[in-house]
Amino acid sequence: MTAPSVAIIGGGLSGLASALFVRDDRRFGEVAIFEGTSAVGGVIRSHVEDGFLFEEGAESMSRVRPAAVALCNRLGVPLMPARISPSATQVVIDGKLVALPSGLEIMAASSYWPLVASPLLKWADRWDEAQGEAAADPVPSDVTARLSQLFAAPVGGMGAVVDALQEELTDVSIRTDAPVSLLRPEDGKWLVGAAGIVPSHYDAVIVALPVPAAAVLSAQVDPGLAAELGEVRSHSVVSVNVAWRREDVPEHLHECPGFLVPEREGKLISYCAFSSSAWRGRSDSAHITLRVLARGDGSLLALPDEELFGAIWAELQDLLGITAEPRLRHLVRHPWALPDFDIQHAPRLGRIEDRLVRLRGLALGGSLWRGPGMSNVIESATRAVRKITGDLEPWPDPV
Template identity: 25%
Template sequence: MAVVGGGMAGLGAAWALEGARRGGAALEWDLYEREPRLGGKVLTVRHDGFVVEGGPDSALAEKPWPIRLAHELGIGDRLLDANEDVRRSFVLWRGRLHELPEGLVLTVPTRLLPFALSRLLSWRGKARVGLDLVLPRGAVARAFRDGRAAADPGLDESLAAFVRRRLGDEVLERIAEPIVAGVHAGDPERMSLRATFPLFLELEARHRSAVLGMVARRRARQRAAPRPAATGGQPRSYFYSFAGGLQDLVEALVAALPAARLHAGLGVARLAPGGEAGAPPGGRYALTLDDGRLTVVDAVVVATPAFAAAGLLRPLVPAAASLLDRIGYVTTATVSLAWRAADVPHDLRGFGYVVPRVERRPVMATTWSSSKFAGRAPAGHVLLRSFLGRAGAEGPAELDDEEMVGVVRRELRETMGVAAPPLFAHVFRWPRGMPQYEVGHLGLVARVEAEVARLPGLALAGGAYHGIGIGDCLREGAAAARRVLEAAGAVASGDGAGG
């Protein structure tokens, strides 16, 4: 068997396959990754006591797969809570940082007084939010309530349409858009609500009102037993990481897999039917490697970006390849800069700030990394991380390094008063790095998966399909491995990837 792609989905698939092999299944597997390192967008640089994240800086406790995997790998004691004592976030609006109201959950207010006192929205905007309490359900939510949505994955609406309909234009412009851009780098006018924030539809279907639904959800979570302390190996905070950065998980996973089966720096140039002329005998699929070698396998997990998967699948499933070509991507970049604490005059009690699209600034968000997690900077120092590139505005993420650092420094001088030169700057580029889940995404993915399912022993995994987070990718990789194991008649031991 072969896994093509060594990001988190590919590693999750490899862990599941190795678990099956160790559990007695008669199988051999190899993972191929064109880049010289494994882990995909999980990239941590440790520099003179600083822990600098190049891609994501945290995972979500509500998606448990990385936590389970950490315990399987023996690094549960390295799980690290976010600093809940300073869990505040801000929005840059008209040149000022405004704190997001306490009780705001995914753009929906759940506490009246902090929301009423916020200066981020006008009184007209706040009153418009109040209409959510009396407005009827939308068409998609009615379909969910009536049980019709499950049979039609293409039934959808945009995130912007939902927020505008339930909460109004000001919430969309000043809160929802910058928050979702910080997660997906997307445009809410095009983003699929059902694929990105299905919770909104579930709440509207059940409670009619987004506000009432979110309040009920918050109260239910408060009544639930609190999470055990992080010292017990489970995060207490919503965001969590690892003591040495997210790459702790990648390094432990790679170390636990057989080194001889991991081929970093060697990609797959072509995927074809196993009976193709020149292929070795046996096996359903022939893989042409970048070095020209040809290998034949019974099953393949393709865990690459959708555009790369399209190229590999075109000789086998041209209809699926054409559909995969329709999944768009956005180029993004992060710039991390370090200072002595004395050189940063701004109050850093918080996680950072996001920037609405209408502000027309090149930086779409800045995380105060050394405030969000302990151990990200040595004592007396500060680490900040800025994000560039969003749907329809990728130019800032395509500047050269010197220009990009200059842009970020100017932004931080204007927004936070940081004028001193940084101790260092690290630039991380992610060309075509963020998949876009546009309206109808789940229907598109269902069609892709139906086409791929016609070929036994072939499966897709990765952030382009059912979630972009680390936990999503691990889950998708393990699920794809299970599908090819079933097709090959092998039996997996557990479901791998922390399952």
């Protein structure tokens, strides 16, 4: 009997991690990744320009949820701790930057991500709740030391994680420019077809796509599943990296960690971190760099680059008071990259699981289960591999 074959749809972090974990389970045979664009990595990309390293997607990983750090350790990707700035993280309230109150300094620049990705981003509406959470987390006296242990980034940028995964997956067929448009059960297997590739049958399939893309593809498999996935709202993100000459930036910002913008402020910018403060080697000492995330929908993404940058730039100028033109800027769009979980998400996941039980050999990975975040999608990859492994176990003989 030939070893079961697996197709993985989507070559982002969750697809690549799924392939690694499938490979770890030696019972599987052929493993193929289908990636719709010309390169794997999904939203994780490092851009190097003129000596600067700009992260287009993820920039830090937390040790609180250690799956991403553990993956880097396994792959031999060297990590560095965050440099924690002594100045306070700030938050925008009524259009002005305000230092976070004592006890919330745990939200240093590199720790913004968990907030950006969580419903807590709306936390200014729930200030007491947020403070309660911070209080529940015992903050040792040496906050700085603790923070620098909590957050890490690959020395060579996040792209190094993607490169290392690709190097590890030499026996996996990685097909790029292969957007999958066909997925359906046929003859006890799964038929998978991508543009320009003759459809093939696989014993198992892991769909490692952003939720909106998973919803579209699953319509051919189970319209009820597609409807549940279609109920999950997502938003788009624009990531802008900017570098200034140090002398062009007011001195009080040189060690600034960054700031958060609650949704109710009605701004495009949701988050800003000074990468030159938080990470070694992202720029030279003559420059200050920062990365801004702006959240929006399709209409924001449709704006031409100049207009989009202009709108974000106006907000930055207003908040930071930097008037000098940047030396460099780098703008990237991530359409519908981040899901917004609502209160209905937990029961929805239960219904999705019930449907998947009936779809033997099919698993969903990505940010659906635990939300975005590198560790979350890696954990979802583990879960997806466990699902297909269980599905392919032979049923015990009736006694």
